[in-house]
Amino acid sequence: MTAVSRTRRDEIVAAAARTFARDGYTAVGMRDVAEAVGIRGASLYHHFASKEEILYAVCLSVTQEPNEQTLPLLDAPGTPTQRMAALVRAHLEHLHRRQVEHLVALHEMASLTPEHRAVVDEHRRFYQRRVRDVVAAGMATGEFGVPDARLAAFAICDVLNGFSNWFHDDRDLAVEDVVVGYVDLVVDRLLRPRTVT
């Protein structure tokens, strides 16, 4: 039992993410976060040194986590096509599982300290670099055929991340539909070489 009982701290992060997502980081006070957990404002400082530290924890949960959980799929055996398809699926499913946290990270990153912001940015850059590498690998095998791997990587990351901005669970569109549609869009259309003449 070394890494057990992630109760209170994670509970705070989760509650904070929901509150930040609904009312915006600035508008939310420590008292509001505390209330959402069921304790008093001052008690939060037993778990976090500052409000910004809570926001930082939220941001890490959606930048560090994908690097550790999703990126390994790119090292699994299989063709670039298969690995890219697996990445698209896992990425979207992660975005869905942690949608509130993603929205907060996306919208409130500006409120991080420069130091924390640099860490978060580095995680994101790393992820993008790995995506670009698979695109390049697929170009080498001839499975993919885009003019510029870097540009394609930007486009792919932006398409995927955009998901959390517009997806709503209550609509006539299931996550699985988006996954299938986006695998087709990204792997079978965007990346696939144009049939020559």
Added chain:
Amino acid sequence: MTAVSRTRRDEIVAAAARTFARDGYTAVGMRDVAEAVGIRGASLYHHFASKEEILYAVCLSVTQEPNEQTLPLLDAPGTPTQRMAALVRAHLEHLHRRQVEHLVALHEMASLTPEHRAVVDEHRRFYQRRVRDVVAAGMATGEFGVPDARLAAFAICDVLNGFSNWFHDDRDLAVEDVVVGYVDLVVDRLLRPRTVT
């Protein structure tokens, strides 16, 4: 001379956008914005009723403006392919021209009042609906061949808007390169029907 001399007010909006983009809306005080214009903090209240009104003006400049300037391209004569290509180009060029304003709008939208946020959101939804309509038009003529026009529209808008997040003017990649690359990616790959068999 009815709509002339947009001097001071626009000057404030432009200066505020730069400051917000660099330090974040929350961290920036009215005194900072004023200093960037060369006046005192209190003087700002002659032009705007509140700090949030300035942010609102920034957001409108990148949501209302494209609707008025870029969307008419979709009503011009030409095939869906041509009109979509024109939209991609104009959209990216607008994003580039107003990149700081876009970054602010993208990151600080959470700080708008619910009323103002609703207006901004409506502008964005309208834009997206028009994009989806061209995709649908192209499907009708057979020029485009995607499984779901709505999903494709989301993907396209996200690819385009993502641009302002990663593009830097000083790198070895010119705006024109991105325009050409993205027209190819979006129109000739993502939307084009797969050659059958």
Added chain:
DNA sequence: GTCTATACGCAGATAGAC
């Protein structure tokens, strides 16, 4: 680990002269 009580600084906003 959570509480009550409180310090305190800062940023948004106002009043009124020029």
Added chain:
DNA sequence: GTCTATCTGCGTATAGAC
């Protein structure tokens, strides 16, 4: 239209008991 001076409230953070 811009200034100086000032108010005011709110929200983070601390002190210290339980």
